Every structure is written in C-alpha cells, then in structure tokens.
Amino acid sequence: MEPSTPFVDRPPHSRRRFLELAGSAVALAATAGCASAGSRSTSASTMVASDVGFGERFDPWIEIDRAAYRQNVREAARLAGGRPILAVVKNNAYGLGDEAVGPLLASFPEVGGIACVRVEEAVAMREAGVTKPIVVMSEEPEDAIVEMVHHNVLPSVWLDDALARLERVARRLGRRVPVQLFIDTGMNREGMPFRRARPWIEEMCASDSVEVDGTYTMFSHDLDFDREQLARFEAILAWARDGELDLGTLHASPTVELFHLPEAHYDMVRPGNALFGNYPSGEGVRDRADLRPVFRLRTRVARVERLETGDSAGFYRSFTPERPTWIALLPIGRTDGYPSAANETCEVLIKGRLYPVKGGVNSAHAIIEIGEEKTVSVGDIATLVGSDHPSILPHEVARRTGTSFLALIQGMNPRLPRRVV
Numbered sequence: 473m474e475p476s477t478p479f480v481d482r483p484p485h486s487r488r489r490f491l492e493l494a495g496s497a498v499a500l501a502a503t504a505g506c507a508s509a510g511s512r513s514t515s516a517s518t519m520v521a522s523d524v525g526f527g528e529r530f531d532p533w534i535e536i537d538r539a540a541y542r543q544n545v546r547e548a549a550r551l552a553g554g555r556p557i558l559a560v561v562k563n564n565a566y567g568l569g570d571e572a573v574g575p576l577l578a579s580f581p582e583v584g585g586i587a588c589v590r591v592e593e594a595v596a597m598r599e600a601g602v603t604k605p606i607v608v609m610s611e612e613p614e615d616a617i618v619e620m621v622h623h624n625v626l627p628s629v630w631l632d633d634a635l636a637r638l639e640r641v642a643r644r645l646g647r648r649v650p651v652q653l654f655i656d657t658g659m660n661r662e663g664m665p666f667r668r669a670r671p672w673i674e675e676m677c678a679s680d681s682v683e684v685d686g687t688y689t690m691f692s693h694d695l696d697f698d699r700e701q702l703a704r705f706e707a708i709l710a711w712a713r714d715g716e717l718d719l720g721t722l723h724a725s726p727t728v729e730l731f732h733l734p735e736a737h738y739d740m741v742r743p744g745n746a747l748f749g750n751y752p753s754g755e756g757v758r759d760r761a762d763l764r765p766v767f768r769l770r771t772r773v774a775r776v777e778r779l780e781t782g783d784s785a786g787f788y789r790s791f792t793p794e795r796p797t798w799i800a801l802l803p804i805g806r807t808d809g810y811p812s813a814a815n816e817t818c819e820v821l822i823k824g825r826l827y828p829v830k831g832g833v834n835s836a837h838a839i840i841e842i843g844e845e846k847t848v849s850v851g852d853i854a855t856l857v858g859s860d861h862p863s864i865l866p867h868e869v870a871r872r873t874g875t876s877f878l879a880l881i882q883g884m885n886p887r888l889p890r891r892v893v
C-alpha cells in the first residue's frame with residue numbers, strides 16, 4: 473500500500489475528512505487486492521518469529537488467524553449496515569499484539585481506521601505499515617501531540633486547556649492540528665463533560681490552530697442510560713448544526729452498542745471486542761453474528777518421559793499416577809499467559825487429541841499426561857488455546873480457569889512472537 477496523504481497536507485477544512493481518507497484507502501485496498509495489501513506485518517516480533525523459523529522452536533508463540541479476523545470484521549460491518557469500522561486495537565490489541573493485529577485489520581476494506589489509547593502504540597502500528605487514519609483516544613501533553621502530528625496520527629482532546637496546548641503545537645509546527653473531540657455524555661471516565669462542552673467546541677471550531685476531524689462519545693453499556701447519553705450527544709450535534717459548526721466524522725459505538733444500539737452507529741462504529749470474537753452480553757447475540765476466535769496459543773513438546781508406578785512429577789510431587797503413564801513437558805507457563813489454574817482443569821490439543829494438564833503449570837513449564845501409549849513426540853505442536861476444539865476455545869479455557877476471555881488475552885506475554893497465519 474502507498475502511504476496515505478498526511479492529514480496535515482490535506483486541503484483546508486472539509487467535511488467528513490476521516491471518511492474521505494478511509495474511502496480512498498478502501499478504494500486503494502480494493503484495487504490492490506486486499507488479500508495482499510498489508511497482509512505481511514513488518515513488526516519486529518513477527519519478523520523475528522519467521523526468521524528463526526517456527527519449525528525449530530519449542531518456545532511458545534501466538535498465531536493470529538487472518539481468516540477469523542476477516543470474518544469478524546465482515547460481521548461487524550454487516551451489523552453496522554456497511555458503515556466503516558474504526559477498529560480499536562488498544563492495549564497491545566487487548567494482549568494479542570498490536571504490531572501484528574493493527575496492519576492485519578487495516579488491510580481489510582471495511583476498516584476505515586484504527587483507534588488506540590497510547591501514543592507508542594500508534595507509532596508502532598504506523599511503523600508496522602498501517603497507512604489508514606489512526607486515532608489516539610487519550611488526551612496527551614504538547615510534545616506527544618507534536619509526535620502524533622509527525623506520525624500522521626490523530627490526537628483526541630477533552631481537557632479545558634486543550635485549545636491553549638493545540639495553539640502552542642500549531643505555532644511550533646506552523647500548521648493546523650487535526651484533532652478528534654471526545655465528549656463525555658455521562659460515563660464520567662474521559663471526555664469534555666457535555667454540560668460545559670458547547671463554548672469549548674465553539675472555540676475549537678473557531679480556532680485557526682485546530683482542524684476538527686471528528687467528534688465522539690463513549691457509552692456506559694447500560695442500555696437505558698445509553699439512550700440518555702445518546703440524547704445528550706444528539707443535543708450537542710443539533711446545536712452544532714444550527715450554529716454551522718463542523719464536527720467532522722461522528723462515532724460512538726463500541727461492541728455492546730454495535731449490537732444493541734443501532735441508532736448510535738453514526739458515521740462509523742468503534743468496536744474492539746467483537747473483532748477478536750468476544751460477544752457482548754444480551755439475548756440472541758450469537759444468532760446475530762458469527763464471530764470466531766482469532767488466535768492460537770501454541771508451543772512444541774520439549775520432552776516425553778514414562779513414569780513408572782511410584783514415580784511422581786512436579787513440585788511437591790503434585791502428579792502421582794497410580795499406574796505407569798507417559799508425560800510430556802510443554803515449555804510454557806503462567807508468565808506466557810497460560811493460567812496456573814489450568815492444572816487439573818484444562819486440556820491441550822496435540823495432533824487432534826486432547827491431553828489433560830497434570831503436574832502443574834509453573835512460571836515457564838507445564839506438564840501434561842499422555843497416557844499408557846506414547847502417542848506424542850518431542851517437537852509435536854501443542855495448542856493450549858485456540859479454535860480447533862471446543863475444549864480449548866478461549867471462553868472455555870477462561871471458564872475452566874476462573875477468569876474471563878478478556879483477562880485471558882490481556883495476560884498474554886507481549887514478548888511471545890506473533891505469527892499471522
């Protein structure tokens with residue numbers, strides 16, 4: 473993909489700028505053939521992984537499933553009535569790895585842009601080849617805003633002193649600063665509180681230092697209160713229209729509201745969870761979209777040994793089989809993100825068969841029982857979490873280990889190499 477026109481070089485203020493750029497990215501992806509466009513991640517971790525060759529390594533890795541992301545993005549776009557998706561890839565892609573996931577998501581024509589919360593994430597994804605718009609959904613100090621503008625990344629603003637900061641940035645750079653305005657409609661986490669937003673918005677729109685690229689809010693997921701929030705947002709939008717203030721691209725809906733609040737889909741939707749296959753709560757959500765797990769946690773069998781009667785394995789002899797059995801060592805543990813509560817509760821898939829975790833999940837090692845017959849060998853691939861069997865689905869592993877899907881993936885070690893398959 474060719475680099476997109478930097479926001480700052482675009483012609484002076486024009487409505488729906490984000491969407492125009494997203495639209496050209498869509499066209500570009502379509503003509504380039506989206507299968508190839510951006511399909512190869514250039515991230516360091518991904519390159520290291522393929523350079524050493526997954527065939528040789530025992531140590532764990534995370535596979536990112538392109539086809540599953542492809543499917544989830546299509547489903548999200550369908551729920552959004554074809555509106556573009558501002559794909560949330562925050563917190564290291566919720567643990568799955570932003571340098572692999574960001575470029576992958578950006579390669580799909582339905583994705584109009586990427587949103588994250590840290591400047592470093594945005595820069596890392598730019599450097600990993602993302603050319604579509606990137607929004608940082610946090611308020612940042614002056615130097616960070618300068619850095620974002622240099623990387624063609626859209627800052628968000630909501631603090632009372634934002635304009636003064638943007639004016640200083642504009643003076644330093646000798647140009648307008650494109651921004652997204654974040655309005656707090658009642659969640660009271662981030663955003664300019666709606667009750668005093670109007671004069672603040674007016675000043676932003678009037679300033680020569682600022683280019684309002686978009687305006688958004690965030691919902692609380694309480695559907696009754698969501699409607700109240702929506703009414704508050706709508707009141708601001710109506711007031712802005714009356715005053716001919718251009719608020720740019722409008723967006724509001726994360727996964728819960730993507731499913732449950734279609735009247736809040738605006739110009740684009742802003743899901744994260746749905747894209748990696750996590751359904752919101754609510755009746756019938758599984759009938760409305762077919763979302764897939766997007767990753768596998770894998771490693772290779774590093775050792776296979778036979779235990780005789782009376783032998784034991786693990787700390788404090790935690791596994792003491794009553795009859796001879798084979799065991800295998802997996803060089804993966806809780807520092808990699810595999811929960812220690814998987815011991816005695818979870819199974820591991822090797823060559824199509826499930827084997828129980830016995831003998832402990834330690835910091836970097838797990839022991840599994842193979843059984844009377846030696847059916848696995850050193851070097852076999854073991855899948856601990858993935859879509860290949862109901863027993864190892866992320867939701868199922870989370871349930872068995874007393875955690876949640878989100879907590880499970882957020883606990884994945886950022887140093888594990890990611891491979892897009």
Ligand SMILES: *Cc1c(COP(=O)(O)O)cnc(C)c1O
Pocket residue numbers: 560562609690725726727728742743744745746
């Ligand atoms: C995390 C986040 C999202 C995405 O939410 P999901 O529940 O993952 O879909 C959207 N907008 C904001 C402001 C967020 O912080």
